Structures are given as structure tokens and as C-alpha cells.
Amino acid sequence: MQSFQLHICGSSELLVDQMVACWRQWSTDDIADHGSFRVALSGGSTPKQLYGQLAQTPGLNWGQTLLAWGDERYVPADHPDSNYRMAREALIDQIEIPADNILPWPTQAQDPAKDAAHYAQTLQSHWGSELPVFDLLLLGVGPDGHTASLFPGTAALNVTDSITTVGSKQGEPRLTLTYPLINASRRVVFLVAGSNKAEIMRQLLTTAPQLPAQRVRSQGSLIWMLDRSAAAQLPLTLDPLTLD
Numbered sequence: 295m296q297s298f299q300l301h302i303c304g305s306s307e308l309l310v311d312q313m314v315a316c317w318r319q320w321s322t323d324d325i326a327d328h329g330s331f332r333v334a335l336s337g338g339s340t341p342k343q344l345y346g347q348l349a350q351t352p353g354l355n356w357g358q359t360l361l362a363w364g365d366e367r368y369v370p371a372d373h374p375d376s377n378y379r380m381a382r383e384a385l386i387d388q389i390e391i392p393a394d395n396i397l398p399w400p401t402q403a404q405d406p407a408k409d410a411a412h413y414a415q416t417l418q419s420h421w422g423s424e425l426p427v428f429d430l431l432l433l434g435v436g437p438d439g440h441t442a443s444l445f446p447g448t449a450a451l452n453v454t455d456s457i458t459t460v461g462s463k464q465g466e467p468r469l470t471l472t473y474p475l476i477n478a479s480r481r482v483v484f485l486v487a488g489s490n491k492a493e494i495m496r497q498l499l500t501t502a503p504q505l506p507a508q509r510v511r512s513q514g515s516l517i518w519m520l521d522r523s524a525a526a527q528l529p530l531t532l533d534p535l536t537l538d
């Protein structure tokens with residue numbers, strides 16, 4: 295397993311504050327370095343908190359920031375379950391960002407495989423490369439160890455010849471980036487909060503790799519950002535006074 299950074303924050307609010315500070319630094323550095331900050335957003339409750347805080351954060355360069363998604367439910371863009379809708383309501387509608395900087399998954403072909411392939415082409419043409427590289431790829435993790443829409447025991451875990459595929463959550467189709475694209479990212483950050491994630495975090499960080507989230511890599515930084523509740527079962531001795 296790749297070496298990783300583990301940040302344990304005293305609360306989910308402090309976790310979000312830490313991620314906002316990282317976002318500000320990374321976006322400033324990357325825009326200065328190569329003129330853009332290209333991010334794959336995640337669904338989930340903790341990422342949603344982050345988006346709300348980003349929307350209130352002044353001084354971020356949204357004109358040079360690209361927003362894509364690591365996965366999407368196969369529903370219309372205005373459906374309550376849509377990851378795009380969640381980010382639009384929590385962030386996009388609150389900021390000044392060019393429409394061309396927003397790349398949601400298509401979900402209207404009534405054919406998940408066709409829409410997944412379309413998204414791959416969209417990303418590849420935007421980057422001008424067969425293997426787009428995200429500056430930051432955000433992920434959550436489920437209690438079963440899934441991440442993005444890469445669920446245990448599904449065929450999506452074995453896709454290596456395309457950068458997108460159709461995942462499955464108990465038979466429900468999901469659109470997802472695949473490991474070849476996820477693992478090409480410059481930074482991968484897992485955002486994990488809540489006591490319901492303590493057991494899976496223990497498994498993910500202390501047992502032999504067999505769960506989807508354990509197969510995630512990064513070409514640069516692999517970072518786990520946890521709140522104290524999600525870290526509660528990790529075999530660490532923590533001085534409560536050292537937690538920020």
C-alpha cells in the first residue's frame with residue numbers, strides 16, 4: 295500500500311477548515327504553476343460540508359478552477375440523489391465560475407455505458423490526453439469500503455482499459471471513474487467523518503488490502519482526512535491536546 299498522510303481533526307468542522315486551507319494553497323500553487331486547478335468532486339455528506347464552506351471562502355480563483363466528478367448516480371441532473379445537484383446547490387450556485395469550467399457526468403442517454411463513454415471523451419478532449427490528470431481528486435468512503443462508485447465484488451473494480459465505467463450499487467447503475475484515472479491524480483484526498491466510519495477506517499488502514507478504497511493510489515500525495523470519530527478505532531495513542 296502506498297505511503298499516505300493521515301490528518302485527524304478534532305471535529306468534522308475542523309476537518310472541513312483544514313481541507314479549505316489545503317484547497318486554497320493547492321489552487322494558488324497549481325494556477326501559478328500550470329494555469330489551472332482541476333478537481334474531481336465526490337458525493338457524500340462530508341464533501342457536501344466542504345462545498346458549503348468553499349462557497350463562503352473569499353479569494354479562491356474559480357475562473358481557473360475546473361470541477362468534474364469522480365462518480366455520479368444514474369439520475370437526471372436535478373434529481374435529489376444527483377451528486378452534481380448536491381454540489382450545484384452547496385457550491386456552484388453560490389460562486390462566480392464559468393459554465394465551461396463545470397463538467398458534470400451526462401445521464402440522459404438512457405444508457406449508462408454510453409454516458410460513461412461520453413464522459414471519458416469529454417475529459418480526454420478537455421485535457422488533450424488519453425489519461426487526464428486531476429490536480430485534486432476528492433473521495434469519500436462507505437462503511438463497506440467502497441469509494442467513488444467502486445463497490446466490493448463488482449466488475450468496475452477490474453476495469454483497466456477505460457477511464458470511466460458503469461458501477462453497480464446493489465444492482466443500481468452508477469457512473470464512476472476507474473482506478474487507472476483515479477490513481478493518475480496528483481493528489482487524492484479521502485474525506486471521512488463520523489463514528490459510523492470508525493470500523494471501516496480500522497480495516498482500511500490496518501488490514502491487508504482487499505477493499506476498493508485500499509486500491510486507490512496517487513501519483514503524488516495520498517491523504518486521509520478524518521475527524522476524531524472516524525479515527526476512534528485506529529490503533530493510535532493520541533494526546534488529546536495535540537489534535538487541532
Ligand code: 6PG
Pocket residue numbers: 336337338339340341365366367377433434435436440441442443
Ligand atoms: C457518492 C460517493 C460515495 C460516498 C461514500 C461516503 O456518490 O455518494 O461517491 O462514494 O463518498 O458513500 O458517503 P458519506 O460521506 O455520505 O458517508
